[in-house]
Amino acid sequence: MKQKRAYRYRCYPTRAQAAVLARTFGCARFVYNWALRLRIAAYAQRGERVSYADTSAALTLLKQQPETVWLNEVSSVPTQQTLRHLDRAFRNFYEGRTQYPSFHTKHGPQAAEYTTSAFRCDARARTLTLAKMDSPLHIHWSRPLPDGTTPTTVTLSRDTAGRYFVSILLEAEIAPLPQVAAQVGIDLGLHDLVVLNSGEKVGNPRFFQQDEQRLAKAQRRHAKKQRDSKNREKARVKVARIPARIADRRRDFLHQLSTHIIRENQTICVESLRVKQMAQHPTLAKAISDVGWGELVRQVEYKAAWYGRTLVRIDQWYPSSKRCHACGHVLDDLSLATRQWTCPECGTVHDRDVNAAQNILAVGLTVAACGETVRPAKASARVGAAQRSRNPLA
Numbered sequence: 001m002k003q004k005r006a007y008r009y010r011c012y013p014t015r016a017q018a019a020v021l022a023r024t025f026g027c028a029r030f031v032y033n034w035a036l037r038l039r040i041a042a043y044a045q046r047g048e049r050v051s052y053a054d055t056s057a058a059l060t061l062l063k064q065q066p067e068t069v070w071l072n073e074v075s076s077v078p079t080q081q082t083l084r085h086l087d088r089a090f091r092n093f094y095e096g097r098t099q100y101p102s103f104h105t106k107h108g109p110q111a112a113e114y115t116t117s118a119f120r121c122d123a124r125a126r127t128l129t130l131a132k133m134d135s136p137l138h139i140h141w142s143r144p145l146p147d148g149t150t151p152t153t154v155t156l157s158r159d160t161a162g163r164y165f166v167s168i169l170l171e172a173e174i175a176p177l178p179q180v181a182a183q184v185g186i187d188l189g190l191h192d193l194v195v196l197n198s199g200e201k202v203g204n205p206r207f208f209q210q211d212e213q214r215l216a217k218a219q220r221r222h223a224k225k226q227r228d229s230k231n232r233e234k235a236r237v238k239v240a241r242i243p244a245r246i247a248d249r250r251r252d253f254l255h256q257l258s259t260h261i262i263r264e265n266q267t268i269c270v271e272s273l274r275v276k277q278m279a280q281h282p283t284l285a286k287a288i289s290d291v292g293w294g295e296l297v298r299q300v301e302y303k304a305a306w307y308g309r310t311l312v313r314i315d316q317w318y319p320s321s322k323r324c325h326a327c328g329h330v331l332d333d334l335s336l337a338t339r340q341w342t343c344p345e346c347g348t349v350h351d352r353d354v355n356a357a358q359n360i361l362a363v364g365l366t367v368a369a370c371g372e373t374v375r376p377a378k379a380s381a382r383v384g385a386a387q388r389s390r391n392p393l394a
Helices: 016-045 052-063 066-072 078-094 206-224 228-266 285-291 291-306 354-370 386-392
Strands: 002-011 110-115 120-121 128-131 153-158 162-172 183-188 193-196 201-203 267-271 310-312 340-343 349-351
Touching: 016 052, 016 066, 016 078, 016 153, 052 066, 052 078, 052 153, 078 228, 078 349, 120 291, 128 153, 183 228, 183 291, 183 354, 193 228, 193 340, 206 228, 206 285, 267 291, 291 310, 310 349, 310 354
Parallel strands: 183 267, 267 310
Antiparallel strands: 002 162, 110 153, 120 128, 153 162, 183 193, 193 201, 340 349
């Protein structure tokens, strides 16, 4: 079965190509903000919802106006794709998946999407030429594209550190991995990023904490530069490079970890965590944002779909840490500082995280077999939901 897959590469455009991309990014950003203002005004003044077809027709008229005729200097495909992205953003908002669409800024990440009519890609020769460009882009092909595949879309992006990337989306056959008998329960934490039911622990690298002082120093230097000066722009780029390095290292680490988990196990059981709500914790917000739980689970989820593995999510309120996996007794309370505890019923000594992983595996297998959401059996485990929402790691 063919799966959609994106291949992302670093690219190094020439000065002329960078100028074309800068104009394309600017036009795409302008059209996005213009269409967003159009939708906001239509709903505020007349209570109407503007569709993609309406904005597409309005864009045709906009390009004919003397003051915006410069929109015709770039390829029409990225600006048209921008309207589709805005329409998808509104659909996601109406369906409760995201927040209300916001305006794009000049100094934020930039992107332009090209469809098949606006680029030429030769996988064998490893060349990619975009519309309005005379020569192919200089791309660092870190891995080859699959043979016999045809890209459907190409997205050029530039991050805040000034780096260019190209993402090539295509449909390719992904061979499933050989089936294995291993099953794993995963407990996510802050001291150890991942704790498995077997007792194996993967520590938390704390990438942001490693570079936090460097980032603060760079930000102080940036704040002292004169506004709108070249030195301030240089300082801004130095600041942007540090979070980019942190994100790259975290992403690479999580990819290696998620791939290892997928290769070694047939069934993976994890908790359903609301990371955004947990990141509002008054003292642990920075650590929760640094650890990358959501990204790890996201990677495990799509890799499981690719390679024929099963991912099971259990209920977020299941008392995995407070429940004895040996006899099923549930503690009334268990503070975050308590790393080991003894069951008052059977006397079993538990490592908090390993016990949680064992419970997650047992409940996950029950969910996979019964197809139901498993809830705590004892009333004492359901009491104090408001307290757990204030301290979600307890």
